[in-house]
Amino acid sequence: MTTEPRRLRNYINGEFRDAADGRTTEVVNPATGEAYATAPLSGAADVDAAMAAAEEAFPVWRDLVPAERQKVLLKIADAIEARAEDLIAAESENTGKPLALTRSEEVPPMVDQIRFFAGAARLLEGRSAGEYMEGMTSIVRREPVGVCAQVAPWNYPMMMAVWKFAPALAAGNTVVLKPSDTTPASTALLAEIIGGVLEELGHPKGVFNVVCGDRDTGRLMVEHPVPAMVSVTGSVRAGQQVAESAAKDVKRVHLELGGKAPVVVFEDADIAKAVEDIAVAGYFNAGQDCTAATRVLVHESVHDEFVTALAKAAADTKTGQPDDEDVLYGPLNNANQLAQVTGFVDRLPAHAKVEAGGHRVGDKGYFYAPTVVSGLKQDDEIVQNEVFGPVITVQSFTDEDQAVAYANGVEYALASSVWTKDHARAMRMSKRLDFGCVWINTHIPLVAEMPHGGFKKSGYGKDLSAYGFEDYTRIKHVMTSLG
Template structure:
């Protein structure tokens, strides 16, 4: 007996709609490998409709005083808390994530982030007004950029949607957001929440719109004439394509792309504590995190002891069902991602040694064992390229100079960490590591007040913080004559 699939729909101008041409894709629960829903495969007509709605809503939303936009965001945050269990269930089905971890690790920070940007809406910054030329007064206006086309990833579809819509709406922009084709469910639910708040407070329905679809849908959004800004969290390849497409009409672009975070462990480190924290930061969310602690560089004097302890921690780390409160992470997001992770393992060079894991777990879904690989060289594929899975690699370095060289010796530059009791060394490393974030004796904590974003092929632009808010604004100089 076949169970009917749930039907997800686009959210355009305050209405849930199927794709104009009726096309759909199946949405698969990665914990079971089985389809549970269908979602629109949106095309040009759907993108046109969403952009028209956002464009029509923009003037009224832009012209609201910040305090009114703050009220909307604060109510959205309240509604997230009220409907938390719905959001948890949707995200768990979306991604196969353990329910308890979504409840404890995603809902609270998302609510906090929305409230942070609600406050940021009322803290517009600019240079001091004044007379910089005799007889004239200059002032700075900080304004929203316009309609924002936003593309969210599948690793944290719900939280990344928040990182995008919250600063955009707070700054006075309107939004058309596309979730990944593998994880649309929680974003569609977010549309229901935001839409109900906009209705209750009497604001235009087109302020927030959701379009489901694939890469072609995203391309149509980025190339559309209406958006003033394109924002994407995704792969380097996707980011490059967005930047190229946006360049044709000089759209502003915000890119948060891949990562290959070095975790530099010196000989004076508290090994048990470091191993405990690094294993969690490496395996959380199945390693599907651009900042995951998956590339460990450890001093040669403690290498063997550290690897043995890390392999033991991996063996004790559990992956499994969404309702098992003892698991640290769920499955990889989709069949293609499972294939990619397996491919890295299959192509390991002869000098590499699998210390733990290295194989798929179970006979359904896309689960992969927590893995540790040692004996690697700087030029190895698995060291240079983002695996995006629960795989931690370990290299042995001789001194601080070599540690810095190897840490910086990749194309990514999003996040990093240093583990040492030597304060001066930690400060030197934080200066020389070429990454957007350097953690010291920790890895992966984020706060709404501090920026998240990288350099090099990890992209440009910041999420979170006042810097992230500023990315969704433009600056205008107004000069007036004092002659009357």
């Protein structure tokens, strides 16, 4: 007896709907490689309907006093907390992530981030009034931008959805959100939760909408004339296409496009502690994190010691099924991603050495062993390009200047870390590293109050923090005659 796949739906104007033309796509559990659901493959009619709903709801939502929007967000945070186990199950099915780690490392930050932006809703302010021309008073208004088209990635479907909708709604915008075509399940559940709160409190149904689909669906959203802003987390190629398309209507664009974080370990670092923390920060979520600690630069005097210890840490790191509480990470998200990671390792140059891992695990699902590769050169493909898998590369450097040159010598500029006991050196490095975040003697912690976002081909705009909130606003100058 076979079980019928679960049917996921779009959420438009307060209603769950199939795609207008009935098209669907299979949703696969990466831990098993088997389809467990279908989701709408949305087309132009679906995007039109979602945008119309968001556009109609915008004036009402915009004109609410901030305290009312705060109340909604706080209620959403409470509702997510109450439905945590359902969301954890959906997210694990989406991604194959360990249940225990999703429970401890994702849901609490999500709830905290929503509550942070609930507070930010009441700080939608401009500069104080002043007279800058005789007989005239100027004030600055900070306003929401309008309808926001948002595209979330598959590596953190729930959390990235929060990073997008929470600041947008707090600032007074309305939202049309598209999850990745491989991970729509938890977003559909978020729509149920958020829609329930909006309905309970009597707010417009079109404030929050979810449209499922593929790249073409996303393209239709970006090209649509209604959105005033497009926010995308994804690949550099996707970001370039979005920016080019949005430029035709001069839409505001917010992009987070990946990273290749350098992890600079100096000779005076606590090597044992560095190895322990870097292994976790490199392999967590199967390395499918734009800030993952996967490009290590180690001073030549401690290089061999570090590589030996990291290879042992990799051998001690476990990947496996979501219900195994001993695993650090689950599978890669999809078959294409498994092929990409495998390809990087298969194409390693002759001078590279696989110190640990370097192979698929099992024949069911998309699991890949924790991997360490040494002997690399700066211009090697695996050093320059984002692998987005559980693969940590190690290079050696001779001095601080060479470390900086190697660290900055990639097209990405999202995150980085420095490991040293020398405070002055840590401060110099934090200035010289060309990345949106520099951690010192740690790697990967994030808090709602601090900004996350990169430079160069890692994109522009900030997530989290007051800066992320302000990205979803516009500035208006108002001048009045005192006469």
